Amino acid sequence: MNTAILPGSTLVAELRPEAVNAPESGIVEVMNYGRLRPGLIPLWVGEGDLPTPSFISDAAARSLAAGETFYTWQRGIPELREALARYHERLYGQSFSPERFFVTGSGMQSVQIAVRMIAGPGDELIIPTPAWPNFGAAVSVSGATTVCVPMDYAQGRFTLDLDKLAAAITPRTRGILVNSPSNPTGWTATRQEQEALLALSRKHGIWIIADEIYGRFVYDGSARASSFHDIMESEDRVIFVQTFSKNWAMTGWRIGWIEAPEGFGQVIENLIQYSTSGSPVFVQRGAVAALDHGEGFVAEQIARAAEGRRIVYEGLKATNRVSLSAPVGAFYQFFSVDGREDSRKLALELVDSANVGLAPGTAFGPGGETGLRLCFARKSADLVEAVARLHKALMAG
Amino acid sequence: MNTAILPGSTLVAELRPEAVNAPESGIVEVMNYGRLRPGLIPLWVGEGDLPTPSFISDAAARSLAAGETFYTWQRGIPELREALARYHERLYGQSFSPERFFVTGSGMQSVQIAVRMIAGPGDELIIPTPAWPNFGAAVSVSGATTVCVPMDYAQGRFTLDLDKLAAAITPRTRGILVNSPSNPTGWTATRQEQEALLALSRKHGIWIIADEIYGRFVYDGSARASSFHDIMESEDRVIFVQTFSKNWAMTGWRIGWIEAPEGFGQVIENLIQYSTSGSPVFVQRGAVAALDHGEGFVAEQIARAAEGRRIVYEGLKATNRVSLSAPVGAFYQFFSVDGREDSRKLALELVDSANVGLAPGTAFGPGGETGLRLCFARKSADLVEAVARLHKALMAG
Numbered sequence: 001m002n003t004a005i006l007p008g009s010t011l012v013a014e015l016r017p018e019a020v021n022a023p024e025s026g027i028v029e030v031m032n033y034g035r036l037r038p039g040l041i042p043l044w045v046g047e048g049d050l051p052t053p054s055f056i057s058d059a060a061a062r063s064l065a066a067g068e069t070f071y072t073w074q075r076g077i078p079e080l081r082e083a084l085a086r087y088h089e090r091l092y093g094q095s096f097s098p099e100r101f102f103v104t105g106s107g108m109q110s111v112q113i114a115v116r117m118i119a120g121p122g123d124e125l126i127i128p129t130p131a132w133p134n135f136g137a138a139v140s141v142s143g144a145t146t147v148c149v150p151m152d153y154a155q156g157r158f159t160l161d162l163d164k165l166a167a168a169i170t171p172r173t174r175g176i177l178v179n180s181p182s183n184p185t186g187w188t189a190t191r192q193e194q195e196a197l198l199a200l201s202r203k204h205g206i207w208i209i210a211d212e213i214y215g216r217f218v219y220d221g222s223a224r225a226s227s228f229h230d231i232m233e234s235e236d237r238v239i240f241v242q243t244f245s246k247n248w249a250m251t252g253w254r255i256g257w258i259e260a261p262e263g264f265g266q267v268i269e270n271l272i273q274y275s276t277s278g279s280p281v282f283v284q285r286g287a288v289a290a291l292d293h294g295e296g297f298v299a300e301q302i303a304r305a306a307e308g309r310r311i312v313y314e315g316l317k318a319t320n321r322v323s324l325s326a327p328v329g330a331f332y333q334f335f336s337v338d339g340r341e342d343s344r345k346l347a348l349e350l351v352d353s354a355n356v357g358l359a360p361g362t363a364f365g366p367g368g369e370t371g372l373r374l375c376f377a378r379k380s381a382d383l384v385e386a387v388a389r390l391h392k393a394l395m396a397g
Numbered sequence: 398m399n400t401a402i403l404p405g406s407t408l409v410a411e412l413r414p415e416a417v418n419a420p421e422s423g424i425v426e427v428m429n430y431g432r433l434r435p436g437l438i439p440l441w442v443g444e445g446d447l448p449t450p451s452f453i454s455d456a457a458a459r460s461l462a463a464g465e466t467f468y469t470w471q472r473g474i475p476e477l478r479e480a481l482a483r484y485h486e487r488l489y490g491q492s493f494s495p496e497r498f499f500v501t502g503s504g505m506q507s508v509q510i511a512v513r514m515i516a517g518p519g520d521e522l523i524i525p526t527p528a529w530p531n532f533g534a535a536v537s538v539s540g541a542t543t544v545c546v547p548m549d550y551a552q553g554r555f556t557l558d559l560d561k562l563a564a565a566i567t568p569r570t571r572g573i574l575v576n577s578p579s580n581p582t583g584w585t586a587t588r589q590e591q592e593a594l595l596a597l598s599r600k601h602g603i604w605i606i607a608d609e610i611y612g613r614f615v616y617d618g619s620a621r622a623s624s625f626h627d628i629m630e631s632e633d634r635v636i637f638v639q640t641f642s643k644n645w646a647m648t649g650w651r652i653g654w655i656e657a658p659e660g661f662g663q664v665i666e667n668l669i670q671y672s673t674s675g676s677p678v679f680v681q682r683g684a685v686a687a688l689d690h691g692e693g694f695v696a697e698q699i700a701r702a703a704e705g706r707r708i709v710y711e712g713l714k715a716t717n718r719v720s721l722s723a724p725v726g727a728f729y730q731f732f733s734v735d736g737r738e739d740s741r742k743l744a745l746e747l748v749d750s751a752n753v754g755l756a757p758g759t760a761f762g763p764g765g766e767t768g769l770r771l772c773f774a775r776k777s778a779d780l781v782e783a784v785a786r787l788h789k790a791l792m793a794g
Contacts, residue, residue, distance in 0.1 A: 011632065012660055014602070019514045022667040051464030061458040067448030069649040105502050105651065108674040117416045120540060121518055137671045143517060143540065205411070235408065252466040252677050254502065263409055270419040274534045276673060277505040280649050283677070 018143050025133055026344065026363030034351035041386040044347075044357040046183060046332070047251045048304075048377035052286070053297050056248060059289035063282035072281050074269045076103025076257070080284045083291040084257060092229040099262045100234070102269070103284060105276045107213060107243030107256040111138050113271045114239045114258060118207045119144035124172040125209075128160055130334070130361060130368030132183045135211075144174070150367030151187065156325040156335065158185040158367075162196050169200065175207030175237075176200070181214040181225050184364050184373040185334045186327020188218060191226040198231060198238075207237045214330035216247055216298060219306055225329050235261055246331075246377075247298050248290040255283050301377070305331040308376030308383050315387030321394045331377040334361070336370040337394060343372055354393035356386045415540050422530055423741065423760030431748035438783045441744075441754040443580060443729070444648045445701075445774035449683070450694050453645060456686035460679035469678045471666045473500025473654070477681045480688040481654060489626040496659045497631070499666070500681060502673045504610060504640030504653040508535050510668045511636045511655060515604045516541035521569040522606075525557055527731070527758060527765030529580045532608075541571070547764030548584065553722040553732070555582040555764070559593050566597065572604030572634075573597070578611040578622050581761050581770040582731045583724020585615060588623040595628060595635075604634045611727035613644055613695060616703055622726050632658055643728075643774075644695050645687040652680050698774070702728040705773030705780050712784030718791045728774040731758070733767040734791060740769055751790035753783045 012020060027044055034040055051057075075081065081098040088096040104110045111134065119125050121143035127135055129148045136146040149168050151158040165176070178197055180189035189197070201208050208228065215225045228238050243256035258268060272278060312333045313326045324335035340346050347360035350372075361371030376383055409417060424441055431437055448454075472478065478495035485493040501507045508531065516522050518540035524532055526545045533543040546565045548555040562573070575594055577586035586594070598605050605625065612622045625635050640653035655665060669675060709730045710723045721732035737743050744757035747769075758768030773780055 010660075011634065011658055012664060014634075015514045015661075015664060016517045016520075018517055019664055019668060022664070022671055024663060024667060025670060045468060047468055052461075052466035054462075057461040057466065061461055064449075064454040064458055065451075069449035069454065069647065071442060071444055071648045105673045108670075109672060112672050116538065117412045120413045120415055123413075134671055134674075137667070141513065141668065141671050237408065237411075250466065251468045252679075254673055254675065254677050261408055263407075264412075266421060267409060267412060267416055267419070270421060270534070271416060271538065273422060273425075273505075274419055274531055274538050275506060275509050276502045276651055277531075278651065280651050280680070282649075 018141050022137050022141050023133070027133070027359045030347045030351065030360055031357065033348055034357050037351065037355055040351065040355045040357055041382050041389070042357040043374045043376070043378065043386060044359045046246070046375055048249055048301065049379055049382070050249045050301070052249050052253070055293055056250065056286045056289045060282045060286035063285040068281040068285070070281070072278055074272045074278045075265065076101065076279065077281060077284050080288050083288045087291045088229070091224060092227060094229065097262060099265060100259050102258040102260065102272065103279050104256045104258055104272065105279050106254045107241055107245060108134060109276065110241035110243070110256045110258045111135060111209070111211075113268060113275070114209045114241050115139055115142050115144070116271060117239070117264070117267065119174045122172065123174045124170060125174060126165065126168050126176045127365070128165065128178070129366045130158070130184055130364035130371065131177070131179060133363050133365065135177050135179070136365060147173070148366045151185070153367060156323040158187045160187065160189070160193060162193065166200060169204055169206065173204065173206050175209055177209045177211065179211040181217060181329025183214065183330055184332050184359070184361070184368065184371070186330050186332060188225050188329035191230060194226055194228055195231055198228065198236065201237050205237070207239060210238050210240045212240065213243055213246055217302055217305055217331050218329040219309060219326070220328060244287050244290055247301065248294050249301065250286070250290065253283055253286065255279055255287050304379070305377050307380055308378055309333065311380060311383045312374060312376045312387060315384070315391065319391050319394050331375060333374045333376055334371050335374070336361070336372065341370050343370055347372060350390065350393060353396070354389040356389050415538050419534050419538050420530070424530070424756045427744045427748065427757055428754065430745055431754050434748065434752055437748065437752045437754055438779050438786070439754040440771045440773070440775065440783060441756045443643070443772055445646055445698065446776055446779070447646045447698070449646050449650070452690055453647065453683045453686045457679045457683035460682040465678040465682070467678070469675055471669045471675045472662065473498065473676065474678060474681050477685050480685045484688045485626070488621060489624060491626065494659060496662060497656050499655040499657065499669065500676050501653045501655055501669065502676050503651045504638055504642060505531060506673065507638035507640070507653045507655045508532060508606070508608070510665060510672070511606045511638050512536055512539050512541070513668055514636070514661070514664065516571045519569065520571045521567060522571060523562065523565050523573045524762070525562065526763045527555070527581055527761035527768065528574070528576060530760050530762065532574050532576070533762060544570070545763045548582070550764060553720040555584045557584065557586070557590060559590065563597055566601055566603065570601065570603050572606055574606045574608065576608040578614060578726025580611065580727055581729050581756070581758070581765065581768070583727050583729060585622050585726035588627060591623055591625055592628055595625065595633065598634050602634070604636060607635050607637045609637065610640055610643055614699055614702055614728050615726040616706060616723070617725060641684050641687055644698065645691050646698065647683070647687065650680055650683065652676055652684050702774050704777055705775055706730065708777055708780045709771060709773045709784060712781070712788065716788050716791050728772060730771045730773055731768050732771070733758070733769065738767050740767055744769060747787065747790060750793065751786040753786050
């Protein structure tokens, strides 16, 4: 054992491999390259351009002023768990017990806790890809192994091959991460696909970690995407990971929730206790306001995203240089540029040539390598300008 | 493999052992028993009775009103990392690079990340006990093993047996958790003890996770407790876990920091990214205000704790029914009641007989079983009343 005092960069080699091998985000690499460019239009992260509406921020500020600055319930304040139950009742037309809901310090923490509950060293979790890179990273930090199942791709459209997914299940498989609508592809599971996935869960006794975070952002005229809520029993092996970030423009608030069988209450409470020990009451007051009074704002966000989607899809298609399809859900356009295979290189290039920030498909795992992800949850003028710049840059390229 | 739909309580058996075996807090058990008693004086948690001062809350509210509600730096906003460097410079009389500081979503998350960096399945971490139960729980969730080394105890005073500690080091040992001043015992390491611990770290190439959270709360006339900062090199194997909770009455804010070698920056950033993805900017603005303008409030808190300590120590001693010593640091009185071995039972009893909430020593691991922990960071009137009630109950008992 090396016992000298070593420089920090050398000391890193002594750390646990699960910690050291957690990958740097491939999105952040491009952001760091372009972050400070004047006039750059940043469409690389999953974040809109609107600040949190004041009825939410004011609720938090009132709580702060009232001195709600003490420790609180590890599972979340009762008012928020009840507001979550009401919200789910409105959205899914069923009744929900507040005891199914657990407040977390972000959608990311929800993923971390869900993964920690079901997987560890020696276990496998299946992730259809391209996928949000943080899923796989959370699995890797837990010591478990990610098994990527690339989605089929044809004519700019991704589809899930259920046979290929089923074939990836081994005795070590503990669960499947199902992100629908999908970040980054916009793929949205049909009810039939969800039924097939739930049947796999029941047949093999494996878990579904359901990320339906973008479930309100759909563009086929329906009020929301199909959900596992529509087909499951309350005691099915489904754990929902959720966030306030997207619907209510609260990315910076770091608050989300887990929905899981009531019987998991003590386990989840302990995992919250031993990771962040709960969420601030004043942040939770903002979240209650979002759920109870946020429908007008959510509708506005969805309408804005629909317009953004139209601008971006039509504008990029008109370049005749790209492969893409209009996304069914979420608020990203995933597309590839004809003749350009290396999306990392292309994303860096487009910072220089178009002054537009895009996320490289390489960040999203197998099947996404040639793609670029553009977030269209942004005001129309920015998107019109970004598309014009991309058009020009791609024509010159 | 059981593939039926099972009730949630049965499903728990399918979860990972590291998740299921994370213990319920023994403190929370007593709190749940007594939480709703009218007039109960709650001295069971490590939290004062003052809300966060308004100069801190106002800074957060201004940030919210200004729309600082977006994603931000995973390592913390530069202003906070610079304020942390300045604070450390003032406190320790040395210069610090802001690059050594990483903002986390609580002292607890700092512990979780520190443990995740150095330990996993097959590894051992040494914890002198009695100790804050969340340390061992975080180790257990990581899949590593806690090796408890009970401190020596005589005449109400705990002392660290360095030979016993050294003898507990095995080839699997990855680190030692050193909490000084200690929660719950008030034990505070001398400079000589810290030198001996650092020598063990250097000799065996093992880590010190240094929890010096209560370092400002000392009662021997010195400005602060001795710190590893006083004796270490910047590249020693020392990771500090810290919080804003205690000094600045911000328990409910969920914000802390890690101090570690600069070379760990990318590893820590990734572990933050894949657990909570950063802390709210508006919360960080409050933390900057705390560091830059909080010295008057901290001094008031310490003076208040010193008075609380006097009241509690003298009052309990006067019962002639307890074993205790005046704590050197932190803001807890740890004491045992003569003839009463089972502190869990006693703490539950005292909820009924004294209407005072204390934490049972059983929650703090080997060596603490007969003790009770009383938090004296509270207004004098409450403490005087609590001591009178305890006196009466112990006399009757």
